[in-house]
Amino acid sequence: MATIYDVAERAGVSLATVSRVMNKNTNVGEKTKQKVLAAMAELDYRPNTFAQSLASNSSNSIGVLVSQLDGPYYGPMMAEIESALRATNKHVIIAVGHSVAEQEIDSVEFLLGRGCDALILDVEAVSDEYLIELSQGATPIVLINRYISDISDRCIYLDNELGGYLATRHVLELGHRDIAYVSGPKRKHDAVERLEGHKKALAEFDVPYKASLCVEGDYKEDGGVVAMEQLLDSAQRFTAVVCANDQMVSGAISVCLERGLKVPGDLSFVGYDNIPFARYISPKLTTVNNPIHEMGKMAALWLLKNIYKNDQLEVTNVFVPELVVRGSARRPGNK
């Protein structure tokens, strides 16, 4: 592999000049620049990234820590991050935290140890304090899906409470009054925020919140199954179910269909996230759109702007969810 020395020799210049040609084009004469470029091409020279990183103390790599890689949620986000970053020749190192504090911290250390220039974090278990302290370290971080007021400018997040509100308001407006709610795990921030929105909507319509109609799921399909069985077996009256994400809705609906209940004839459903499958399951899901891929892209842009000093980039921190009305919810008693 050709080194910068070879290029310098071939071009008849010093290695510093070659380096200058590669980096900032400042102060290098046009003629020599062409000579150097020609020499690089002839030798098929590629700078050694290791040496570059060592000397410049920057790796052009971004660590991305997500909670999980499978599931319909993080793929689109990762895809956006990758493409935005790659376009500027940065690369992405991934790690998974599994929503467990210890593993999240471990992953952060891992990424830091790898010399990432910055971190994009989607973490749930770790404390606000930890993140605040981390943000004061040498390596910049940006948070996806989480809002911490002390470092709000580094947070890219969705207004989850509004989303929860919109979902429940929709069924209220359709006329439902007995509404069950399948929450995400209460230890997750977005789960409690969505639930808050739900309560807010109920209050607005003067419908009392009943704890017995709210069951905690795990954000997975199985969680929806279990929650729905529990709800149905409790023999409580309800005509609509709002779920904190689409995966749980699909699990819940599958239980209903198995028991011969019609959806949305007997029971209306509203989901959350608008995952790709939401429009292909039957009935098509009425849900709240979660622009997770845009948030991923925005996180990448934030970095480009703040770390690599690429200005003229507009960054939005907070995203607003929107209701997507499809076929899984309708008026009560309308069979």
Place this chain on the structure above:
Amino acid sequence: MATIYDVAERAGVSLATVSRVMNKNTNVGEKTKQKVLAAMAELDYRPNTFAQSLASNSSNSIGVLVSQLDGPYYGPMMAEIESALRATNKHVIIAVGHSVAEQEIDSVEFLLGRGCDALILDVEAVSDEYLIELSQGATPIVLINRYISDISDRCIYLDNELGGYLATRHVLELGHRDIAYVSGPKRKHDAVERLEGHKKALAEFDVPYKASLCVEGDYKEDGGVVAMEQLLDSAQRFTAVVCANDQMVSGAISVCLERGLKVPGDLSFVGYDNIPFARYISPKLTTVNNPIHEMGKMAALWLLKNIYKNDQLEVTNVFVPELVVRGSARRPGNK
């Protein structure tokens, strides 16, 4: 940040000894070893990865190139790769090829330029020749989802033809004789292999293959929608539809339901891949299991074994698909 020199000084030993402690534990006394370890802990010393990479010319990083990041398919694979590799302190750099030859090659170059120790590739557009040549380069590669006889030991793949065969045989055994097939894009290897299996099953049951009953989709939900509409509008008779993947099944079923057709009453469906959602959509999908996550894990193990010389690891190259019978296919005429 503390350097190896600081550690040596603090521990009162030489730099060489520190290096010995970190790498191979050869010939270093227990007492001094403890001193060094203590000094490292006190100084919170972490070896500078850039310098390590430069000096050793190995980065402990693996490049993973997939076709896409969204969709239900690659997430589980990536998850397995990440966890297997991380357990041994390697890290994963991702890139996306989008099934376009130019982008795939570009991504390979990108990964190579990043100094990856090895590459895991899931590529579709690039030629066999390119991959064979690549495999002879300095950086080892392993292929997922593709079989090339010249480099078969570096291929981790599924017997797609068998899978296609199993899917179609299932509906044949149920009594169907008029069977439509929604293929994946013909430019993809697995798509043509699956179709081959389909034809083989037909032949075995003496059912002639009709090209008019076979339409090409794009492996996405929308492709299933379009294909199904085309099939239905063609006014041909068929009682079962075999789709080359689950995403297209879900699109196809949604069309049927919209048109008032009962599934599986009027039309039976069999899918392929057994994506997580397959069991939660209604009806639950009968499909062919594709152990993609195991294949990801196996690719990682292959690397550990072959690159990092971690022996005593068993590697399987070819995986066999299995039929998963659920509720989307039943006897014809059984309403």
Place this chain on the structure above:
DNA sequence: GACTTATGGCTACCATTTACGACGTTGCAG
């Protein structure tokens, strides 16, 4: 006393970046 084991001390090497300084040219003021 020969042999082994543990350790230190050097040095070469890896491929860059970057601070510093040298050199020649230019423009402007005296």
Place this chain on the structure above:
DNA sequence: CTGCAACGTCGTAAATGGTAGCCATAAGTC
């Protein structure tokens, strides 16, 4: 017209933080 400062252009050499190999030395073992 000349002297000098400023500037653009380039080279030199010192970091950067490790790895790895060699040889010397010391201590312990049979």
